[in-house]
Each structure stands twice: as C-alpha cells, then as structure tokens.
Amino acid sequence: MFGDMMGMMGKLKEAQQKVEDTKKRLDTVLLDETSSDQLLKVTITANRTIKDISISDELLEDKEQLEDYLTLTINKAITRASQIHEAELAAAAKEGMPNIPGMDMFK
Incomplete structure (x- = not known):
C-alpha cells in the first residue's frame, strides 16, 4: 500500500512539473490576431x-x-490565447496524472 501511495505521489509531482514546463513553453507560443480589415494587429503569447x-x-x-x-x-x-492555454495545461495535467479510481477530473 505504501509503495502504491509513494508511486502516486511521484506521479503527481511529475504531473505538476509537466504543467510548469508547459506554462514556460506557452510563453514562447505567439498568436497574431488582426482586425478584419488588417488595420490593427495584436501579438499575444x-x-x-x-x-x-x-x-x-x-x-x-x-x-x-x-x-x-x-x-x-x-x-x-x-x-x-485562453483556449490554447487551457487545452495545453489540461493535456499536460492529464498526461501525468496517476490512475486513481473515481478521480476522472480531466475527461
């Protein structure tokens, strides 16, 4: 039982690290949004x-x-940017989460 708990704790730490790494990577993802007539352009991470x-x-x-x-x-x-941010973080968290019965938060 303790081994399982320690394994889950390790997986949770890995998931947390993946989320942090993803947040850093998202700082480098640039998106351009322009007005319909191209008179204004905004670049956002x-x-x-x-x-x-x-x-x-x-x-x-x-x-x-x-x-x-x-x-x-x-x-x-x-x-x-918010849509991409949320999708990327959810994917990173789901990938690293241990399989805990009843804890399917990221469906």
Missing part, C-alpha cells in the same frame, strides 16, 4: 501576455475608432 500592437496610420486619425478596434482585437486575441 498563449500565456495571455501582449507582446506587440501594430496600428495602421489610418486608425490614428480617429481616436474612437482606434479604441473600438483595440478593444475588439485584444479581446479576440485573449480568447484565442
């Missing part, structure tokens, strides 16, 4: 850190339009 914003000169002439573009495009970028 899968850990939801904005790395770059490129704005067309045309948008600089209209403050209200620029604000709308920023809001829409940044929200789209965050949504996309």
Whole structure:
C-alpha cells in the first residue's frame, strides 16, 4: 500500500512539473490576431501576455475608432490565447496524472 501511495505521489509531482514546463513553453507560443480589415494587429503569447500592437496610420486619425478596434482585437486575441492555454495545461495535467479510481477530473 505504501509503495502504491509513494508511486502516486511521484506521479503527481511529475504531473505538476509537466504543467510548469508547459506554462514556460506557452510563453514562447505567439498568436497574431488582426482586425478584419488588417488595420490593427495584436501579438499575444498563449500565456495571455501582449507582446506587440501594430496600428495602421489610418486608425490614428480617429481616436474612437482606434479604441473600438483595440478593444475588439485584444479581446479576440485573449480568447484565442485562453483556449490554447487551457487545452495545453489540461493535456499536460492529464498526461501525468496517476490512475486513481473515481478521480476522472480531466475527461
């Protein structure tokens, strides 16, 4: 029994390390999100850190339009990054989890 418990603890530590490694890797995954007319581009990591914003000169002439573009495009970028972030972390956690009856949290 103790051997099984120690084995499970080791697997849990491995799973935790895989999740941490995945979080670090997601810092290097860059996603580009652009407005439909390509006037604004946002680059974000899968850990939801904005790395770059490129704005067309045309948008600089209209403050209200620029604000709308920023809001829409940044929200789209965050949504996309969040989906990738959550899927990758769930996969890393599931891969390293020991098979404990009744603990199928990651279906």
